[in-house]
Amino acid sequence: MTILDEREGNRETAVNPKLERRARRRDAWRGFFHAAPAYLYLTLFFTLPLIIVFVFSFASRGRTGRPLLEGWNIDSWTRLFEPLVRTIALRSFWLAVLNTALCLLVGYPFAYWIATRRKQATRNILLVAVLIPFWSNFLVRTYAWRMLLDSDGYITQFGEMTGLWGRLLFTVPAVFLGLLYGYLPFMVLPLYAAIERLDWSLVEAGRDLYASGAAAFRRITLPLSRPGIVAGSILVFIPSLGAYVTPDILGGAKTTLLGNYIVTQFGAARNWPFGSSISGAILIVMLAVTVFYFRSGGRTL
Amino acid sequence: MMKRMLILVAAVALVAAACGDSTDETTTTAAAGATTAAPGTTAPPATEPPPAGPQALADACEAGQTDGDLNLYNWTEYLPYGAAAEDGEVDDLKEAFEAEYGVNLVITEYESNEAMLAQIDAGVPYDLVVPSDYMVTVMKNAGLLLKLNKAAIPNMANIDPAFSNPPYDAGNEFSAPYQWGTTGIGFSYDVIDDSEGVSWGVIFDPAMNADYAGQISLLDDERETMGAALKYLGYSLNTTDEAEVNEAAELIAATKANLAAFISAGFEDLLVQGETVVAQGWNGDFLGAYDAASTDDYDAYEDFGYAIPVEGGAAWVDTMAIPATAEHPCTALAFINFMLDAENGATLTNYTYYASPNMASQEFIWEEILEDPSIYPPAEMLQDGSLEFFSDLGDFTNMYSDAYARAKS
Amino acid sequence: MTLNQGAAARPWVDRILAINGWLVFAFLYLPILVVIVFSFSASPNVGIWGGFSLHWYDRMFGNEQLMNALRNSLWVAAWSTVISTVLGTAAALAIDRYRRWLGRGVFDAVLYLPVIIPDVTMAVMLLMWFTQVNITLGRLSIILAHIAFNISFVAIVVRARLANMDPAMEEAAADLYASRWQAFRRITLPLIMPGVLGGGLLALTLSLDDVVITSLVQGPGSATLPVYVFGLIKRSVTPEINAVSTLMLAASIFLVLASLAFQRRGERSG
Numbered sequence: 001m002t003i004l005d006e007r008e009g010n011r012e013t014a015v016n017p018k019l020e021r022r023a024r025r026r027d028a029w030r031g032f033f034h035a036a037p038a039y040l041y042l043t044l045f046f047t048l049p050l051i052i053v054f055v056f057s058f059a060s061r062g063r064t065g066r067p068l069l070e071g072w073n074i075d076s077w078t079r080l081f082e083p084l085v086r087t088i089a090l091r092s093f094w095l096a097v098l099n100t101a102l103c104l105l106v107g108y109p110f111a112y113w114i115a116t117r118r119k120q121a122t123r124n125i126l127l128v129a130v131l132i133p134f135w136s137n138f139l140v141r142t143y144a145w146r147m148l149l150d151s152d153g154y155i156t157q158f159g160e161m162t163g164l165w166g167r168l169l170f171t172v173p174a175v176f177l178g179l180l181y182g183y184l185p186f187m188v189l190p191l192y193a194a195i196e197r198l199d200w201s202l203v204e205a206g207r208d209l210y211a212s213g214a215a216a217f218r219r220i221t222l223p224l225s226r227p228g229i230v231a232g233s234i235l236v237f238i239p240s241l242g243a244y245v246t247p248d249i250l251g252g253a254k255t256t257l258l259g260n261y262i263v264t265q266f267g268a269a270r271n272w273p274f275g276s277s278i279s280g281a282i283l284i285v286m287l288a289v290t291v292f293y294f295r296s297g298g299r300t301l
Numbered sequence: 302m303m304k305r306m307l308i309l310v311a312a313v314a315l316v317a318a319a320c321g322d323s324t325d326e327t328t329t330t331a332a333a334g335a336t337t338a339a340p341g342t343t344a345p346p347a348t349e350p351p352p353a354g355p356q357a358l359a360d361a362c363e364a365g366q367t368d369g370d371l372n373l374y375n376w377t378e379y380l381p382y383g384a385a386a387e388d389g390e391v392d393d394l395k396e397a398f399e400a401e402y403g404v405n406l407v408i409t410e411y412e413s414n415e416a417m418l419a420q421i422d423a424g425v426p427y428d429l430v431v432p433s434d435y436m437v438t439v440m441k442n443a444g445l446l447l448k449l450n451k452a453a454i455p456n457m458a459n460i461d462p463a464f465s466n467p468p469y470d471a472g473n474e475f476s477a478p479y480q481w482g483t484t485g486i487g488f489s490y491d492v493i494d495d496s497e498g499v500s501w502g503v504i505f506d507p508a509m510n511a512d513y514a515g516q517i518s519l520l521d522d523e524r525e526t527m528g529a530a531l532k533y534l535g536y537s538l539n540t541t542d543e544a545e546v547n548e549a550a551e552l553i554a555a556t557k558a559n560l561a562a563f564i565s566a567g568f569e570d571l572l573v574q575g576e577t578v579v580a581q582g583w584n585g586d587f588l589g590a591y592d593a594a595s596t597d598d599y600d601a602y603e604d605f606g607y608a609i610p611v612e613g614g615a616a617w618v619d620t621m622a623i624p625a626t627a628e629h630p631c632t633a634l635a636f637i638n639f640m641l642d643a644e645n646g647a648t649l650t651n652y653t654y655y656a657s658p659n660m661a662s663q664e665f666i667w668e669e670i671l672e673d674p675s676i677y678p679p680a681e682m683l684q685d686g687s688l689e690f691f692s693d694l695g696d697f698t699n700m701y702s703d704a705y706a707r708a709k710s
Numbered sequence: 711m712t713l714n715q716g717a718a719a720r721p722w723v724d725r726i727l728a729i730n731g732w733l734v735f736a737f738l739y740l741p742i743l744v745v746i747v748f749s750f751s752a753s754p755n756v757g758i759w760g761g762f763s764l765h766w767y768d769r770m771f772g773n774e775q776l777m778n779a780l781r782n783s784l785w786v787a788a789w790s791t792v793i794s795t796v797l798g799t800a801a802a803l804a805i806d807r808y809r810r811w812l813g814r815g816v817f818d819a820v821l822y823l824p825v826i827i828p829d830v831t832m833a834v835m836l837l838m839w840f841t842q843v844n845i846t847l848g849r850l851s852i853i854l855a856h857i858a859f860n861i862s863f864v865a866i867v868v869r870a871r872l873a874n875m876d877p878a879m880e881e882a883a884a885d886l887y888a889s890r891w892q893a894f895r896r897i898t899l900p901l902i903m904p905g906v907l908g909g910g911l912l913a914l915t916l917s918l919d920d921v922v923i924t925s926l927v928q929g930p931g932s933a934t935l936p937v938y939v940f941g942l943i944k945r946s947v948t949p950e951i952n953a954v955s956t957l958m959l960a961a962s963i964f965l966v967l968a969s970l971a972f973q974r975r976g977e978r979s980g
Contacts, residue, residue: 027810042821193870242829269702
């Protein structure tokens with residue numbers, strides 16, 4: 001039995017069962033050892049702290065906001081059903097959905113264009129070119145946008161000259177611009193990976209069968225690139241749900257989103273148990289989404 | 302293969318553990334131990350601390366005694382040092398302190414009281430923090446602060462009597478005042494005429510601000526922003542009456558459409574650049590920006606002003622305090638004494654453009670700052686209620702937080 | 711599979727796609743160019759060109775606080791990237807290559823959690839944990855925190871690469887009497903190297919850019935560059951920050967080009 005056979009799920013009868021069993025057990029040990037360091041690390045520095053957060057969400061609030069390990073209650077969890085929390089959650093949800101849709105709309109043609117360049121070298125260079133802006137500090141980039149969008153900014157001047165728009169800073173479009181800017185690579189990279197791996201002979205076959213370009217795209221390319229679309233959407237949706245820095249800086253902090261609501265609980269509101277329960281709830285929802293993704297056939301992100 | 306990988310990982314981990322822990326990383330190049338003692342102070346060698354609690358340690362400190370480097374945890378740009386001090390044309394207080402006492406000053410900075418509280422509560426061993434008034438109440442009630450050993454701070458006598466017995470810390474037992482200021486409205490003379498005083502209505506009343514809607518900013522701080530609304534409606538900014546708080550929240554929600562932004566950092570820049578014409582903010586930030594914008598040919602004070610609204614504004618005090626987990630309380634006390642010195646207090650004010658609670662500093666503070674009623678408002682305003690101090694709301698904090706979140710959602 | 715003639719889009723479609731592509735690039739680079747250009751401006755007001763000057767670079771190097779933050783950032787990033795890349799690659803191999811071992815399912819799930827957890831939650835839980843376990847807050851705590859979230863990202867990238875690999879290669883090596891370590895070193899590792907490098911780069915980027923988590927688990931004097939910039943940028947936006955960003959950008963570009971060159975050389979000789 002080799003890795004190859006395991007993958008394809010072959011069920012050949014083994015020639016020497018005892019040897020097979022021993023090899024398989026040794027393989028299992030090897031697998032465990034490979035993962036052990038990371039497993040240990042994550043248990044120590046992730047799982048255990050996470051459990052603490054869940055525990056604290058049932059604790060009561062001290063004067064400084066720190067959880068007191070007494071007076072256990074579920075207040076923090078029942079608060080999640082208040083109308084205020086629902087409004088905030090809904091708004092964050094719609095922001096994330098719209099941002100994902102926008103990234104998909106802008107990202108797909110872009111990824112398609114890169115993936116269909118003939119030379120591998122060209123594709124590599126273009127990909128790296130997409131990533132380079134993201135090696136500068138996120139805040140500096142966002143503040144550069146603020147500068148571009150304010151009353152004297154170049155983009156505003158361009159808009160006023162062409163009569164298309166006025167000052168964009170502190171408006172809703174500015175927020176989406178900033179979010180699109182921040183999350184586009186997360187959409188483009190998985191899309192590129194999926195489109196590049198496409199079996200183009202299928203498309204060619206479709207054309208041979210008198211399909212128009214548009215039809216071939218709609219019925220062959222698009223469905224085949226679905227794993228990329230799903231992966232990219234998840235990679236954009238999840239962080240967008242918790243995004244708050246960009247909306248604050250470019251939108252003027254005029255809306256409360258889940259991200260800043262949580263931060264406030266650990267900050268000015270001094271209510272750590274409630275902050276813990278909100279975080280816990282978001283984690284559960286995201287986990288559910290990810291599980292759904294894998295159940296519906298996704299393999300890796 | 303796995304064995305080799307394990308060894309590699311273990312080796313890397315060991316090395317990381319050995320090299321990673323360096324809480325003594327300093328930010329200075331001042332030679333530790335250079336003791337060009339300034340006249341009047343001595344820098345005796347650090348004594349071996351007795352194995353007692355930090356409070357006992359602090360109580361045993363003598364004036365001028367130090368016990369190691371100082372880990373200062375301060376607001377950003379709240380102490381003049383380095384290039385910023387040069388730009389502001391004031392002395393570098395960090396270098397001065399290090400030279401005088403022969404210790405290093407390690408500065409870490411924070412953005413909000415609560416961020417500082419989180420770290421102190423977690424036991425991070427800073428030696429000196431700069432909490433705002435209401436935060437002092439919270440921290441001392443939670444046992445997070447050491448009592449000040451007044452014997453080691455002879456310069457306490459310099460403090461203005463108005464600040465010797467503040468409501469947030471009776472008798473200055475746990476804190477010493479650092480700077481104080483007010484929250485009011487900064488504005489452009491193009492749209493506001495302040496001859497009869499300015500009202501909060503220029504922000505909250507749509508009838509008044511129709512001309513410049515969309516060019517107004519409020520602070521993004523639940524106490525300050527709610528406070529402005531409460532003052533406009535005629536209530537105290539420390540009220541615990543739910544109806545009043547909700548009314549304020551609704552007012553803010555209604556005003557949102559006319560706002561450019563809620564912004565607590567950089568509001569003065571937006572005003573000076575013309576993005577906004579009316580902004581709620583702190584006096585020192587505004588005045589510092591006006592001064593920076595002024596050149597030899599241009600006086601920004603002719604275009605921009607600051608006023609405490611007629612309905613009243615907020616006054617606040619930032620203080621110096623020693624956390625209970627401080628490792629070098631003696632040096633901390635020496636630093637407090639250093640900052641309360643007449644000249645150093647003046648240097649600080651000349652840098653931050655905030656008022657100093659130090660009476661002895663007055664002769665060293667620049668004229669234009671002393672005479673500016675925006676920085677030094679008439680003393681009556683503190684008495685007659687036009688300026689209110691924030692007090693800790695305790696269990697009502699949540700009410701304000703939620704009301705504010707509702708207003709913004 | 712590379713695009714073949716019959717599947718190529720019609721020329722006018724291709725042209726539209728190209729225009730769209732260049733527009734997106736313009737969009738991506740506009741703020742970057744602004745940052746770079748204004749780092750050379752003499753005026754302290756970012757946005758107003760004041761003539762060419764290297765003044766801000768000068769000030770940057772003289773700014774002790776900033777240089778210290780930069781040193782901290784590089785130290786933390788280096789350690790966390792190396793360790794998380796090693797651990798993450800091992801984890802990815804474990805999950806992808808070995809199908810049955812104790813706790814594999816749980817590990818698979820745990821590996822995804824750091825990706826989906828909100829920043830501030832992770833920051834607070836690590837702060838609470840470090841104080842419970844009495845780990846001194848400082849550069850060590852920041853490194854530990856960064857490794858915690860980077861392992862998962864590296865693992866995801868390497869797994870994506872592994873999924874595309876043909877396992878028959880390793881089997882062929884085994885047939886040719888290669889030991890496991892030899893097979894790993896000479897076949898698996900070079901084949902997954904793009905994934906490992908990609909994961910490492912991602913880890914480096916995430917570590918260098920992290921603000922929320924770092925600002926909560928830092929200790930005295932251990933501020934990293936993004937945390938320092940975060941504090942500074944809210945107060946006074948001077949081109950000094952632009953200068954820092956430009957230099958970091960140049961350094962990252964150099965790093966990537968260097969690694970691409972290494973790869974090219976490896977491919978040629980390998």
